[in-house]
Amino acid sequence: MRLEAFVRASRNAGIKLTHQRLEIFREIAASSEHPDVDTVFRKVRGRIPTLALDTVYRTFAVLEREKVLARVSLFSDKARFDPNTEPHHHFVCTKCGLVRDFYSGQTEDFRIPESVKSWGAVDAVYIELRGICRACGGNL
Ligand SMILES: [Zn+2]
Ligand SMILES: [Zn+2]
Numbered sequence: 001m002r003l004e005a006f007v008r009a010s011r012n013a014g015i016k017l018t019h020q021r022l023e024i025f026r027e028i029a030a031s032s033e034h035p036d037v038d039t040v041f042r043k044v045r046g047r048i049p050t051l052a053l054d055t056v057y058r059t060f061a062v063l064e065r066e067k068v069l070a071r072v073s074l075f076s077d078k079a080r081f082d083p084n085t086e087p088h089h090h091f092v093c094t095k096c097g098l099v100r101d102f103y104s105g106q107t108e109d110f111r112i113p114e115s116v117k118s119w120g121a122v123d124a125v126y127i128e129l130r131g132i133c134r135a136c137g138g139n140l
Helices: 002-012 019-030 037-047 053-065 105-109 114-119
Strands: 070-072 080-082 089-093 099-102 128-131
Touching (some): 002 053, 019 037, 019 053, 037 053
Parallel strands (some): 089 128
Antiparallel strands (some): 089 099
């Protein structure tokens, strides 16, 4: 389904659907790791040795522009990307950078402070829970 969204987005953007791009799409769509560009590059290059890093960067940029891929704002300096466009939240391990999606209806009850309302309109509430994952020794 995400792959279809990527293909549609690239058509909208007037981008030619090359074999390389399709493989990059596949890699991002299949990942639940909120990957960065380098990780996707390394994995796809395993299958396509002639792949250039620049191609991967450009492909990410197109998907981001077409809003089928979201940039995850994390504490780390590396940009991570999320093919999950449903409203959701993240658990983040501050040791290894693991990111997991979770859904919570509780944000509907979140009371937006008056001070925020004075700044402007809110259209999304996003929660990032930080901690240590089990693999890093965290007892969740
Ligand atoms: Zn961890
Ligand atoms: Zn996510």
